[in-house]
Amino acid sequence: MTFLITAGPTREPIDPVRYISNRSSGKMGYAIAEAALDAGHDVILISGPVNLVPPRNAKFISVWTSDEMFGAVHQFADSSDICVLCAAVADYKPAQVSPVKIKKRNAEFSLELIPTRDILQSLGLQQDRKFLLVGFAAETDYLEANATKKLGEKNCDIIVANDAHIGMETDENELLILFCDGETKKISRAPKTFLACELVKIFSNSQQKRLTKKM
């Protein structure tokens, strides 16, 4: 099968030297890419800026902004079997990007932000999609409630939820997996490499089941 995986943060420019971003390390997405390759799948890895070496056998697409990630995902989603949107896409971007460095002044300064396009939701809206759609939810509170809401709103097949206090910038995570048929699965705290192997098995099985149901 072909896995499309997004990973890492996005950077939303303010001016030529500044941007808005977040603390995502990309480790979970890269671990899933490695695990999928090890299991014999093809991988398209679309990554924001991170300090990790891309897996050698993946088709690697490097992006910076949410708009670039949106474009790359839409270019390859329909030729993929499983889309795993693990990236921490910025939720807002500056309404305007200054073409020159904004000068420091001794006064308050506010920046107008507008929402970025939701890539996961845009794929969920595709009524006739053939691929399995997996989203991630990193939450600091009400993990299950927030993840359940996301599963519905973004119309995906699976949401993988994790506590942002445990998973951000670390090598470990603890996962709660929510399926669209109401099933849930918990995987206790473990290295991201181990979790990635479990996730790849779960995603491939779910896509196989989904395809058999549709036949």
Ligand code: C5P
């Ligand atoms: O709504 P929230 O950002 O918490 O949802 C997280 C999920 O949505 C992740 O799978 C993330 O990759 C995806 N997402 C996206 N595009 C955005 C924001 C989030 O694909 N603009």
